[in-house]
Amino acid sequence: MNSSPSINAGAVAEHPAAMVPTLQARKQQLVRDAIWDAATGLFAEKGFDETTVDDIAQRAGVSRRSFFRYFSSKSDLMAQGIVNYGTDLTGAIDAFPRTHSLSEVFRGTVLQIAQQSAAHPRTRKIMEIAAKYPAARAAQLSRMAEVQDQVAEAFARRLRKGSEDDLTPSILAGLTISVLAVTFRSWFDQGQPDISAIADQIFATLGRLICDERQPDKQRS
Amino acid sequence: MNSSPSINAGAVAEHPAAMVPTLQARKQQLVRDAIWDAATGLFAEKGFDETTVDDIAQRAGVSRRSFFRYFSSKSDLMAQGIVNYGTDLTGAIDAFPRTHSLSEVFRGTVLQIAQQSAAHPRTRKIMEIAAKYPAARAAQLSRMAEVQDQVAEAFARRLRKGSEDDLTPSILAGLTISVLAVTFRSWFDQGQPDISAIADQIFATLGRLICDERQPDKQRS
DNA sequence: CTCTCCATGGCACCGAGTGCCAACGCAAAC
DNA sequence: GTTTGCGTTGGCACTCGGTGCCATGGAGAG
Incomplete structure (x- = not known):
């Protein structure tokens, strides 16, 4: 984490x-x-x-x-993992070479952070506690907004266009957080050690959900 | 809301x-x-x-x-809007006719809840406070997990397959929450009254981000 | 040895949240 | 009208979270 x-x-x-x-x-x-x-x-x-x-x-x-x-508080203890995880995320995004597209950065970042966090024993310990006690979970969640904003800013930094109110960075940030959350949860619930495989599966599902509707020749799911 | x-x-x-x-x-x-x-x-x-x-x-x-x-607490006051908004979401998902695909339900639900919430004066009042005071924002966020779980369950109800560990409902739930959050934020920041237009724009951006990578003929962004 | 800086501990204080009990309002029953 | 019973309310006391303030104590610089 x-x-x-x-x-x-x-x-x-x-x-x-x-x-x-x-x-x-x-x-x-x-x-x-x-x-x-x-x-x-x-x-x-x-x-x-x-x-x-x-x-x-x-x-x-x-x-x-x-x-x-x-x-600063008991909740802060639980949330600490989350905010570090935020700096890790922005670091990973910023570190990507500029030759990659936003989508590639998105996928790559999720993969990297997932693996990186899964390797830390603290991650599992925090998730155990969060899974057992809703108050602990709430403590983490309450700081997620900051992290998401940071991630959005990191994505915006790669978008040097003058477009001010472009929502792309915010959407990517939400996507990143959501996909990572599902990834961690699945990785934790079923004991599967290979977190990259889970993430890949989620990317595939995501693509199926969003893109299959866009082919005009294949109407219904 | x-x-x-x-x-x-x-x-x-x-x-x-x-x-x-x-x-x-x-x-x-x-x-x-x-x-x-x-x-x-x-x-x-x-x-x-x-x-x-x-x-x-x-x-x-x-x-x-x-x-x-x-x-139950001062935070509960701020979070109350969120949990109602959760029941609204599950209600909307459940109410969709079974002929619609999951993606259609997803888009339709977001549109419906966005319009519905934008019509309530309380929604704006809550967002003003949340925008000004991080603690209030945190109070709302801390309950978002429940809502997301409820939404995931609602999506799972439409997936009568025996596939137990299918991550599709969770992904859709995360997507729904994220897209709605960006929609509300944009609707609130810029005073644009037509929230449906914003949501449509976000759906378009989302599709562009996720799907453009999947065409093997068009390599780079 | 002394002076200073900084981490620590103790204390007092306020606000959040809870359990408990007495008082009040209200409606049905006598 | 009086009594009985129920649900709501308010007050009180208590625990715990969190903060400001000050005294202490140890380590390093002069």
């Missing part, structure tokens, strides 16, 4: 010399991970609503006050 | 004889509307986070405790 093995904090590089994330930053990351592990563990054991912030802080070995220094 | 001119409460019909919603039920509906108006008014004036439940209750003329009897 996130590009780095640990949860990304805010800014990392302060001194341009020290690209190795400052001892200080790594200590913070350690605490951050400890809180994350404690929280997800408790969520899985006791449930999302039943787990209080005090529980998490106690298991992580920090004070309640410090918890809020690392995560 | 909702099929009835007033916000739907839970169950309405108790006695099969009295289809006119029981004097009691209508009184409840009155209070419910009063709270809703007070809340949205305050949200627009003071902001979503800045408005406390006490403020809403006081303006609506009920006690703080009663507020929570009608709406």
